[in-house]
Amino acid sequence: MTDNASEKPHLISLFNPCDYSTTTLPCDLIRLSVEELRAHAVMSFRLVEGCFDLLLNGQPLPESGKVIDLGIGNGSVVVAQIKNLGFPGPGGLLGGPLLQQMSFVNPFAQAPAAVIAAGPPPPTSPTCQQVDMMTVIRSPSSSPDLPHSPQLSSPVSPVVAPNLISDEFCTYVVTSEGSRSLLSALESLSDPTETLNQLLPILLPRFGSLAVDHHAAKVVIGVVGLASSTQLLLLVETACSNITTLCDSTSGSEVLVAMVAATSKFDRSLFIDKATGVHILPLAVSRSMHPFCTSVNGRKVVQAILFKLTAADSEVLFLATTQNIVVFATNQCGCITVQRMYDGANTHHKNAIEKVLLEEVKHLLADPFGNYVLQHAVIDNHKFSIAICEYVKGQLLELSVNKFSSNVIEKCIQTGPDSVREILIHEMCQPNTISQLMQDAFGNYVVQSAVDNAPTCLLDQLKEAIAPLLGSSPYGYRIESKMQRRLKKNTKHHKKQVSNNVNAERCPLQQIQPQQ
Numbered sequence: 001m002t003d004n005a006s007e008k009p010h011l012i013s014l015f016n017p018c019d020y021s022t023t024t025l026p027c028d029l030i031r032l033s034v035e036e037l038r039a040h041a042v043m044s045f046r047l048v049e050g051c052f053d054l055l056l057n058g059q060p061l062p063e064s065g066k067v068i069d070l071g072i073g074n075g076s077v078v079v080a081q082i083k084n085l086g087f088p089g090p091g092g093l094l095g096g097p098l099l100q101q102m103s104f105v106n107p108f109a110q111a112p113a114a115v116i117a118a119g120p121p122p123p124t125s126p127t128c129q130q131v132d133m134m135t136v137i138r139s140p141s142s143s144p145d146l147p148h149s150p151q152l153s154s155p156v157s158p159v160v161a162p163n164l165i166s167d168e169f170c171t172y173v174v175t176s177e178g179s180r181s182l183l184s185a186l187e188s189l190s191d192p193t194e195t196l197n198q199l200l201p202i203l204l205p206r207f208g209s210l211a212v213d214h215h216a217a218k219v220v221i222g223v224v225g226l227a228s229s230t231q232l233l234l235l236v237e238t239a240c241s242n243i244t245t246l247c248d249s250t251s252g253s254e255v256l257v258a259m260v261a262a263t264s265k266f267d268r269s270l271f272i273d274k275a276t277g278v279h280i281l282p283l284a285v286s287r288s289m290h291p292f293c294t295s296v297n298g299r300k301v302v303q304a305i306l307f308k309l310t311a312a313d314s315e316v317l318f319l320a321t322t323q324n325i326v327v328f329a330t331n332q333c334g335c336i337t338v339q340r341m342y343d344g345a346n347t348h349h350k351n352a353i354e355k356v357l358l359e360e361v362k363h364l365l366a367d368p369f370g371n372y373v374l375q376h377a378v379i380d381n382h383k384f385s386i387a388i389c390e391y392v393k394g395q396l397l398e399l400s401v402n403k404f405s406s407n408v409i410e411k412c413i414q415t416g417p418d419s420v421r422e423i424l425i426h427e428m429c430q431p432n433t434i435s436q437l438m439q440d441a442f443g444n445y446v447v448q449s450a451v452d453n454a455p456t457c458l459l460d461q462l463k464e465a466i467a468p469l470l471g472s473s474p475y476g477y478r479i480e481s482k483m484q485r486r487l488k489k490n491t492k493h494h495k496k497q498v499s500n501n502v503n504a505e506r507c508p509l510q511q512i513q514p515q516q
Contacts, residue, residue, distance in 0.1 A: 012037065012067075014054075016045050032067045169202050170210065179215035183222045192226045199223065200234060207235075208242035217251035221258045229266045236263065236271060240284035244291055253297035256281075260304040268310065279313040281305070289320040292337075293328045299337040306344035317341070318349045325356045326363055326370075335369040339376045353377075354384050361391050365405040375411045385416035389423055396427045397436060397443075406442040410449040418455050425450050425458050429465040438466065444475035451482045456490060463487075 023044035054061040172178035210216040246252030292298035328334035364370030399405040437443035470476035
């Protein structure tokens, strides 16, 4: 060991949780003072004297005194948390006090053990014993009281934490640690208004790039949730100018959904566009309705507007949708968006959508995605199934052998009123029609639906039509099985009805006297 090592046989490691950097101080514990420890922290981490605390086991060290008297001894490597109260800058701390509070409060300060666990570990050796937040490393020494600690190769170079009022904020907020720290600090503020006033000039010019970043978007959502009505209006207007960029991104769409929820908590008149009299956020979405309707992320924003804002705010979305219903309904994502809009529509809007769907029913029936929109409307409204039935009448065979339109006809038979079933089953029982349907891979499902749902008065007619064809149809065994179950079910129901009638005749209701 060198003479220098003999004079300073011990190492103290200081950990800065603000940037997860570590530095070591070779020393002689018997002579080391707290002032020297603080001076080393100032020099290594580029801190401002008086703007940080040294913590040991969660307790701040006094401003002066010998460290040996504070329990730092016995050849220990001590990890002490530095509680930063401000980032240094030319001429001292930069920014107002609230901005400093948001920027510099370490969200882990209340749980020091978590910080130590998350930070870089101290040097290790073959024999190590954990004592609270101190890691004591035993090393061979001639002195039983102050054994020599192992000499580290070099201290870790400290990383200067970013200054929030400079461009370094954008570099810091897109990191996992940075976004987590800033978000926790934001949530801890009792009155964030002044802090956000200082933060928005940094955030708004870079809003388009930050809102689509996975980490930065979490901070943006936090800002949206804490913003006042005036601040939220600035954020919404900025988002509207980047609306197409945001809708293509998962993070961007989450920011927009958060904005929709936030605006619903304030007076609606604050967010009305003066030129059109429409809420500015739905208005911006309606002007880019195609990317919103035809993307997985965009449709989440549309749904949020439908279910969190008023019907008057959603009016512009329904108008834009009905004008392009064929484009949206025949798109994989768009057909889902149209169905969700149909679910969230009032009677007036539903009628408008159904009218446009019926005008385009020829294209939608045979479309791989459009048929799902028609099925959805058929299930919801019997009048719509009647209108579909009027279109199908005379074309039942042609449409039933199509993979997609056969689904709509099945849904009409399954959920429509008896008047719809009667029209479709009467046409189905025509000899030429029923024979081809029972031979077709899709048409046979229409026949099976008819067997399951036919009114009782038409069941015998349907049975007579299909019975001669069961042996020649490759799907005859399925149809026959359904027919047998249906007849058995009808027989049970008939017997039960007869039994109830007999009991009623034997014991008329008017002869039943209440017990005294």
